[in-house]
Amino acid sequence: MLSELLQFILSGVTLGAMYTLSALGFSMIYNASGVINFAQGEFIMVGGMAASFLSATGVPLPMACVAGVMIAGLVGGLVERWAVAPARDAEVASVIIITIGVSMILRGLTEILLGKRPHALPHFSGEAPITVLGATILPQSLWVLVVGALIVLGLNLFFGRTRIGKGVLATAYDRLAAQLVGVDVRRVLTLSFVLSAGIGAVGGVLITPISTVAYDTGMMLGLKGFVAATLGGLGSGPGAVAGGLFLGLIEALTAGYISSAYKDAVPFVLVFIVLVLRPQGLLGTKPTDRI
Amino acid sequence: MTQISQSPAPRAARSNTGRFIGLATLTTVVALLPLALPNAFYVDVAIRIAILAVNGIALNLLMGYTGQISLGHAGFFGLGAYGSAVLTAHFGWSPLWALLAAAAMTAVIAWGVARVILRLRGHYLAMATLGLGIIISIVLSNETAWTGGPDGMAVDSFSLFGVPLSGERRWYWVFGGLLIGTVILAQNLIDSPAGRALQALHGSETAASVAGIDVGRRKVGVFVLSATVAAVMGSLSAHYAGYINPGIAGFLQSVELVIIVVLGGMASIYGSIFGAVVMGLLPQLLAGYEGWDSVLFGLIMVVTMIVLPRGVVPSLTARLRSTRFGTKGNAPC
Numbered sequence: 001m002l003s004e005l006l007q008f009i010l011s012g013v014t015l016g017a018m019y020t021l022s023a024l025g026f027s028m029i030y031n032a033s034g035v036i037n038f039a040q041g042e043f044i045m046v047g048g049m050a051a052s053f054l055s056a057t058g059v060p061l062p063m064a065c066v067a068g069v070m071i072a073g074l075v076g077g078l079v080e081r082w083a084v085a086p087a088r089d090a091e092v093a094s095v096i097i098i099t100i101g102v103s104m105i106l107r108g109l110t111e112i113l114l115g116k117r118p119h120a121l122p123h124f125s126g127e128a129p130i131t132v133l134g135a136t137i138l139p140q141s142l143w144v145l146v147v148g149a150l151i152v153l154g155l156n157l158f159f160g161r162t163r164i165g166k167g168v169l170a171t172a173y174d175r176l177a178a179q180l181v182g183v184d185v186r187r188v189l190t191l192s193f194v195l196s197a198g199i200g201a202v203g204g205v206l207i208t209p210i211s212t213v214a215y216d217t218g219m220m221l222g223l224k225g226f227v228a229a230t231l232g233g234l235g236s237g238p239g240a241v242a243g244g245l246f247l248g249l250i251e252a253l254t255a256g257y258i259s260s261a262y263k264d265a266v267p268f269v270l271v272f273i274v275l276v277l278r279p280q281g282l283l284g285t286k287p288t289d290r291i
Numbered sequence: 292m293t294q295i296s297q298s299p300a301p302r303a304a305r306s307n308t309g310r311f312i313g314l315a316t317l318t319t320v321v322a323l324l325p326l327a328l329p330n331a332f333y334v335d336v337a338i339r340i341a342i343l344a345v346n347g348i349a350l351n352l353l354m355g356y357t358g359q360i361s362l363g364h365a366g367f368f369g370l371g372a373y374g375s376a377v378l379t380a381h382f383g384w385s386p387l388w389a390l391l392a393a394a395a396m397t398a399v400i401a402w403g404v405a406r407v408i409l410r411l412r413g414h415y416l417a418m419a420t421l422g423l424g425i426i427i428s429i430v431l432s433n434e435t436a437w438t439g440g441p442d443g444m445a446v447d448s449f450s451l452f453g454v455p456l457s458g459e460r461r462w463y464w465v466f467g468g469l470l471i472g473t474v475i476l477a478q479n480l481i482d483s484p485a486g487r488a489l490q491a492l493h494g495s496e497t498a499a500s501v502a503g504i505d506v507g508r509r510k511v512g513v514f515v516l517s518a519t520v521a522a523v524m525g526s527l528s529a530h531y532a533g534y535i536n537p538g539i540a541g542f543l544q545s546v547e548l549v550i551i552v553v554l555g556g557m558a559s560i561y562g563s564i565f566g567a568v569v570m571g572l573l574p575q576l577l578a579g580y581e582g583w584d585s586v587l588f589g590l591i592m593v594v595t596m597i598v599l600p601r602g603v604v605p606s607l608t609a610r611l612r613s614t615r616f617g618t619k620g621n622a623p624c
Contacts, residue, residue: 094553096417098597100549101593116581215582219542
């Protein structure tokens with residue numbers, strides 16, 4: 001019994017780490033530009049697809065992974081420059097529609113270039129599961145957890161200690177004021193897209209050995225990342241981590257104890273409940289509207 | 292402040308002549324089109340366009356006039372379709388009663404949901420409607436005993452008082468008639484006191500509520516109306532197609548409806564028809580080019596929002612009229 005529970009928790013935390021990375025991407029872009037990027041899931045997919053394509057053509061695994069992340073980062077930057085920046089002053093709904101459009105373009109292009117079939121990557125350190133108190137965990141899951149934690153730490157340092165990171169925070173807080181004190185806001189906004197695409201792609205690359213990746217896997221991962229970000233409170237870093245882990249756990253426990261068919265519905269039911277009871281999310285601050 | 296107030300509130304006082312000309316043109320086109328359609332395949336495409344147009348107009352009432360975005364509207368279409376299919380197949384109801392029951396059920400669900408989620412704005416509303424649509428399609432895929440699961444289920448043909456309705460040509464008149472009816476209904480609604488209230492709401496919710504408009508009730512009303520229209524269209528198209536699967540309620544279908552609205556133009560009835568024509572024809576032109584349809588749909592969304600944020604039809608009519616319309620009527624927020 002206990003080992004079963006532990007098993008579900010382990011797989012939940014692995015899922016949760018993945019959702020956290022997706023949610024962090026959402027929150028970062030939202031903070032810097034007020035945009036909800038519905039193409040976030042596509043960044044995850046592009047990272048995984050590019051890495052597995054390169055690895056299949058014979059590029060050594062570590063290089064393929066790094067290249068996959070960099071390609072996704074480049075795509076993120078281009079998306080910001082070409083699609084989001086031109087609509088800077090548009091309404092929320094317009095920007096939502098633009099980012100959905102971008103996600104469809106990326107999905108379609110990937111399908112055209114790399115085909116419909118799922119792509120895989122070799123496990124980073126073998127496939128022999130490690131046994132912990134009767135439950136098993138794949139070495140790859142440990143990779144997901146460790147790298148996920150490192151990214152969260154790295155982001156903390158980036159925002160707290162570096163000049164450009166503080167610039168991003170300042171832009172998030174008040175774009176005009178940041179501009180006035182000399183922050184290059186244009187660059188910060190592009191950077192936020194590059195970074196969140198890169199972070200998403202890291203998640204995509206890490207999860208691909210476990211679950212494979214196809215041109216259409218990004219959508220669900222992105223949506224769940226958005227749910228995780230919303231659960232934790234949009235724009236909140238700790239919120240993204242808490243929301244992601246919470247979502248992963250609930251999903252794994254639902255799949256284990258209630259119904260695996262309905263596990264994909266769980267995040268959306270959950271977000272419904274949270275939005276109704278606490279629209280600002282679990283850790284977010286209550287937004288105030290100017291009229 | 293998170294509303295779509297890109298387009299200026301449409302001209303309520305559009306002259307009756309203008310309205311009449313538009314309607315007469317539409318009726319003529321619908322009446323004469325079958326003569327130009329060589330075979331059943333083209334009639335089928337025309338029917339699909341009419342279905343998209345009716346759904347688009349209904350969604351546009353919500354998006355264009357209340358500024359609320361719904362990313363889950365195909366879910367209501369699916370509820371109507373599956374409501375009809377299940378009631379006729381498993382309970383032996385007559386199609387008409389099944390349609391009415393499915394519409395009523397959808398209306399109740401939409402009402403319950405709307406009361407809760409329409410308090411949300413912007414991103415949160417998008418998230419909530421999107422979640423709703425996804426939950427609906429997951430339920431449809433998983434309740435295999437009732438819905439046949441991902442494989443879908445067959446739907447009996449529609450019959451009214453014992454007279455079966457079959458063949459593309461007959462269905463064409465049904466959907467053509469519904470399209471014209473929807474246009475008349477939407478125009479009348481917009482020019483009614485309720486519609487004026489909606490337009491006020493579109494400009495500024497705060498101002499509207501100061502003027503004594505029950506903002507919440509109006510929004511819920513439009514949401515329920517557009518969901519119910521989608522359900523009715525779902526029922527009818529299920530009977531028409533004879534087969535349904537959960538894909539009809541999916542996220543991409545909801546996005547398709549949103550594209551129709553934004554491409555044609557927010558708050559523009561004929562704009563939604565234009566959007567439906569484009570979205571109905573494109574898949575036919577792109578059949579066989581897998582992936583390119585998705586790329587093109589995406590490009591349409593991005594380019595429209597950047598270049599013609601008010602949509603094709605309002606932008607063109609504004610240019611034709613070249614009145615004082617150029618300025619953006621954004622509420623200060």
